[in-house]
Amino acid sequence: MKKPKIFIACDTTNLKKVNRIIEETKNSKLIFGYKFGLEFLNSKKGRNFISKLKKKIVFGDYKIADIPNTSASAIKAVKDLKLNYITIHISSGLKALEAAKKVSGKTKLIGVTILTSLDNKALKEIGYNKDVKKLVLKQAKLASKAKLDAIVCSPLEIKLVKKVFKKEIITPGIRLPGDKKGDQSRVMTPKLAFKNGASALVIGRSLTKGNIKNNIQKLIRELK
Numbered sequence: 001m002k003k004p005k006i007f008i009a010c011d012t013t014n015l016k017k018v019n020r021i022i023e024e025t026k027n028s029k030l031i032f033g034y035k036f037g038l039e040f041l042n043s044k045k046g047r048n049f050i051s052k053l054k055k056k057i058v059f060g061d062y063k064i065a066d067i068p069n070t071s072a073s074a075i076k077a078v079k080d081l082k083l084n085y086i087t088i089h090i091s092s093g094l095k096a097l098e099a100a101k102k103v104s105g106k107t108k109l110i111g112v113t114i115l116t117s118l119d120n121k122a123l124k125e126i127g128y129n130k131d132v133k134k135l136v137l138k139q140a141k142l143a144s145k146a147k148l149d150a151i152v153c154s155p156l157e158i159k160l161v162k163k164v165f166k167k168e169i170i171t172p173g174i175r176l177p178g179d180k181k182g183d184q185s186r187v188m189t190p191k192l193a194f195k196n197g198a199s200a201l202v203i204g205r206s207l208t209k210g211n212i213k214n215n216i217q218k219l220i221r222e223l224k
């Protein structure tokens with residue numbers, strides 16, 4: 001069987017903590033990639049740290065949400081990091097997605113659908129008049145049209161997204177059984193997310209809070 005692929009969210013500004021995460025995810029039965037989000041990317045030493053990472057799967061979770069020219073320029077500005085993945089909000093619009101794809105080269109461009117922290121009530125508050133599922137489906141079609149390489153959605157929408165998007169489906173909103181949802185809304189366990197067809201999972205706090213090694217063992221047992 002193929003080894004499950006996990007992007008561990010390195011949501012910290014502490015380099016020691018990131019080094020510990022990298023150290024403790026070695027020699028595991030899982031394939032680990034390292035996801036750096038706005039917190040680490042904007043920290044003083046974050047960019048330099050990433051530039052020195054060797055032979056790792058690196059995911060720059062920039063969550064670009066801007067006009068076409070700025071979106072493409074932002075991607076060009078981090079070319080030197082040779083990232084494996086970069087994220088852009090699909091809500092940036094088709095033209096921005098196409099402009100970003102044009103310059104992303106070997107870096108896989110991931111389209112982010114509706115954030116996993118949002119539910120239907122929150123969408124209404126923003127001004128959307130479609131529910132989560134309808135919006136995610138629409139965005140997945142747009143990602144397909146823009147020839148993006150992957151999609152981020154909640155595990156609850158994998159089956160739906162698969163109907164219109166045929167490449168990688170990466171799902172955050174993952175909690176080990178018994179873990180708190182916290183600020184997330186649309187969540188699922190790792191086992192169920194893979195069962196539903198996720199290509200890879202993004203997991204942060206369920207692995208990085210407390211004892212990382214123990215949490216990874218818990219994840220491996222859960223996936224059996």
Ligand code: C5P
Pocket residue numbers: 009011037061112113114115116117152153172173174184202203204205206
């Ligand atoms: O700690 P937790 O597992 O909830 O972290 C999830 C990670 O995935 C965070 O780094 C968050 O920024 C990211 N993410 C998300 N929902 C999305 C896209 C990215 O939670 N739709």
